[in-house]
Amino acid sequence: MPIEFEDKTLRTTLKLNMTLYEAQKDRIQELNALDELRKMVVQQTKLIQNQRVKWHDKYIKENKFQAADWALLYDSRYKDTVGKFQTRWLGPYEIEEVLKNGAIHLTTINPVRFKLLVNGHRLHLYHKPTTKQQFLQQFTSKDEISVLAATRQVPTTIEGSIWGAVPIASVGTFLKFHNSSSIIS
Structure with a gap:
């Protein structure tokens, strides 16, 4: 033991009337x-840090991007402006590769392709546009439409509307909504 420690201990013992032991x-x-x-x-x-991590992670939405998806890129230079008709999203871009650290390799979908490396938090998943026929085929097949038409005894399409030939499923949805809204009011 250092001498200073022993001296302090000795002084303490003398002040408090204690033995050295x-x-x-x-x-x-x-x-x-x-x-x-x-x-x-x-x-x-550690307990407080774990609580803060749990609270912080609760509000983080994890985006799961895959190669060949399309995404919109957030343009951060407009984050402080409040332009009413100003878009803050660029793109769409095609995702080429997703890295483990959250970074993502993007390429443009234009004929002149160039690559970007961006943080995954700046991206929003973009759904590829579909034609009207592809959109309708996602929900019903032609057999289902013909079965619906046979049970309701109405034609499969209504001609002469402002949209052209409208499938009966969309007209039925419109009529249900229109009838329910007139009942409420």
Whole structure:
């Protein structure tokens, strides 16, 4: 032990009327109590950090991008402006590769292709446009439309509307909504 420590212990023993052995024992108990206090503070800090991480991660929406998806890129230079008709999204871009750290390789879909490397948080999934026929085929097949038409005994399309030939499924949906809204009012 250093001499300064021994002298302080000796002075403490003389002031408190303790023997040298009792003063050393008291000092060791104080050091043990200090060590226990430090361990308790470390545990409390870890607990608080885990709570903050859990709270923070609760509000993070994880985007799962895959190669060959299309995405829109957020243009951050307009984040502070409040332009009513100003778009903040660029693109669409095609996703070429998704890296483990969240970065994503993008390429333009134009004939002149160039590559970009961006953070995945700046992207929003873009759904590829479909034609009207592809859109309708996603929900119903022609057999289902003909079965619906046979049970309702109405033609499969209505001619002469402002949209041209309208499938009966969309007219039925419109009529249901129109009838329910007139009942409410």
